[in-house]
Amino acid sequence: MTETRPKTRRLSRRSYATDAATLAQRLIGCVLVTQIDGVRTAGRIVETEAYLGPEDKAAHAVAWRRTPRTEPMFGPPGTAYVFLTYGMHHCFNAVCGEEGFPTAVLVRALEPLEGLNTMAERRARPVARRPLRPTDLCSGPAKLCRALAIDRSHTAQDLTRHPDLWIEPRGNRLLRPEDLVNTTRIGVDYAGAWAQAPLRWYLRDSPHVSVRAPADKARSAGSRA
DNA sequence: CGTTCGATTTGCT
DNA sequence: GCAAATCGAACGC
Secondary structure (H helix, E strand, O other): OOOOOOOOOOOOHHHHOOOHHHHHHHHOOOEEEEEEOOEEEEEEEEEEEEEOOOOOOOOOOHHHOOOOOOHHHHOOOOEEEEEEEOOOEEEEEEEOOOOOOOOEEEEEEEEEEEOHHHHHHHHOOOOOOOOOOHHHHOOOHHHHHHHHOOOHHHOOOEOOOOOOEEEEOOOHHHOOHHHEEEEOOOOOHHHHHHHHOOOEEEEOOOOOOOOOOHHHHHHHHOOOO
């Protein structure tokens, strides 16, 4: 019998086996996919952040902090690291580097590509609200997890083999370095000097990013000067 | 064992 | 612009 399940090309283990800053840039343009209960949702990655490892004071694994939560970051490259923050929001990371060294890339925003209706349903709050625009569906790390139904059940899962969660490499070859904005990470003010490290990247022309850098924001809104 | 606070989002002032 | 929501990790006693 021939399974006619469409072959989905995934990022290989080797693709994840690089430093976080490099992977953060290479993931822009790739496609994050979930297939939950047969329902496929997918989005083009347009914003990422690198969390370097034990020396990075903004990282959960700072000072080799190894707990049940951070354990997946010590796993092989290509492992998913999903955590809960503020008691209600999930964030998704792809573990990279070498096994045993805790480093990862946070995916912060997607351009929705498939399953937009499903995304909108998942993003809708308990009470009725105005329909979400496509640019509101996945423009933040917790928003995209909600839209793609990513939660802590996915942490420590293998992105190169898991049936419901993976990243496809298509689309990222057209990007050039000048298509990306490199700026500081969001929400890590507690990290002292590390809060100023330029470890966030986003697709310059995308309206789907979460927060634009001040200079780029001015550029986008710029009609004067 | 109690307290603090977060790699966020949302709604109200 | 600001604070609430909401709960488990992290940490101090």
